[in-house]
Amino acid sequence: MKLSQVLDNPALFRSQAYINGLWCDSSDGKVLDVTDPGNGESIGEMASVGVIESMASVNAAQAAFAQWSRALPQTRGDILRRWHDLLLANKEDLARIMVLEQGKPISEARGEIDYACSFIDFYAEEAKRANIESVTSHLPNAEVELWREPVGVAALITPWNFPCAMITRKAAAALAAGCTVVIHPSAETPFSATALAALAEQSGFPAGVFNVVPGEAPVIVGEWVKDCRVRALSFTGSTEVGRLLYRQSSDTVKHLILELGGLAPFIVFADCDIDVAVDEAVKAKFATSGQDCLGANRILVERAVYQEFCEKFVKRAETLTLGYGLDDPDLGPLMNARAVSKQDEQVQDAVTRGAQLATGGKLKEEGTLLYLPTVLIDVPRDARIMHEETFGPVAAIAPFDNEQEVEEIANATEYGLVAYLHTQSPSRIYRLSRSLQYGMVAVNRTKITGAPIPFGGMKQSGLGREGGRSGMESFMNIKYICRDWS
């Protein structure tokens, strides 16, 4: 099915880059073929632009910065608000675009549009609150002020698993702060990005403020990292590419926001409500077919309730439906064949090292990307799945005997994005919330994200925060003014 055939609003189907308020093809005519992971069919071709367009996007964003950064915050907020309203008005079409290019179930896609909108809503307000701060002076006859000013052009690089929300979480914050943006979406999901650009154009962002540049990532982003005019780089994606961009940005000392991979521990103590813990673990593992940076990668269960938990979890996993996103199953397909191979490799490795495969471990049907919800139990600590992000529907469960042991297992990783904890003991909640080396700790629940919170990780899960007040401050410099009044 072609994307253009499933939209009520055909203006959302854009197959070109959006630079300086104009839609453009690649100067060398290159295109990307985008396929539906649900059936392998081509849904359309997107312009795959190169160095010329990448540089042009920065030229445009730099030229637009002077006016946009000086616009009243209320004006920026009003335009963001119009963008928000247009996204909501086109929610069904945006959700369908996402299903066709990413594969997720339509209910999840609709949920993502709401989530994406919530960031624009939040920052349309927050734009007005970049207040000047007065500091009580430490010097005689001096007035001390801190001003918050936009850093300049911001490069935003986003992954395929949340094709809209990862863009709005960055772009709304940067635009509210007064930055102009150049956005590079993943090659797997460029149509969501250009649909957002079509709505941004309609909202009235001046030319050059909002640019979307699809194509080969190393070519496009490679220009941006070198360019001194790009003052901030906000990246969401794998830790591997994050490390590369960190190195590449060092020559021009950019502000960096890195939202990288995770290896979340999901810790279940015997004193918790096991049925709740099972329900929450199923959500934390299988949402978006496990293709979520917050996905529960290691499910660690206290030995006294281990067997009960495993039986209930396996039963639940086996009831989950798997199918085509528009039919709204519980799980959709994986993004590509590489993701399928990774599941197979991690399952094989765990089994070879002594884990038991309780269910799944293969595709629902050969030739598809529909990987069965899979549960491995008694997974040994040296298995790959206990150290490498799975990013798929394979759950790894292992027992533990005491708090000290589980804390040590949970922290024995380079990652530190989110940890889940299930226990009724207030003192244990307090102790572990302190000692878990994670940027976010979810206690007796799975859903914790939203526009007002500072999303982000520690260690090699990233730098800086997105969302909330800190999300906007990431795109601002503090200028210190000291005035003599004697």
Ligand SMILES: NC(=O)c1ccc[n+]([C@@H]2O[C@H](COP(=O)([O-])OP(=O)(O)OC[C@H]3O[C@@H](n4cnc5c(N)ncnc54)[C@H](O)[C@@H]3O)[C@@H](O)[C@H]2O)c1
């Ligand atoms: N922490 C978070 O908020 C968060 C959110 C979503 C996804 N993720 C992570 O993202 C990963 C999955 O997404 P992905 O497969 O799209 O990640 P990825 O790192 O392969 O790609 C992310 C983005 O980087 C671009 N990119 C790829 N290679 C590049 C290069 N050499 N130079 C410049 N840019 C390059 C891609 O085109 C894409 O736009 C997982 O590791 C997941 O945990 C993190």
Ligand SMILES: N[C@@H](CC=O)C(=O)O
């Ligand atoms: N699930 C995350 C995105 C990571 O993949 C979120 O809620 O923002």
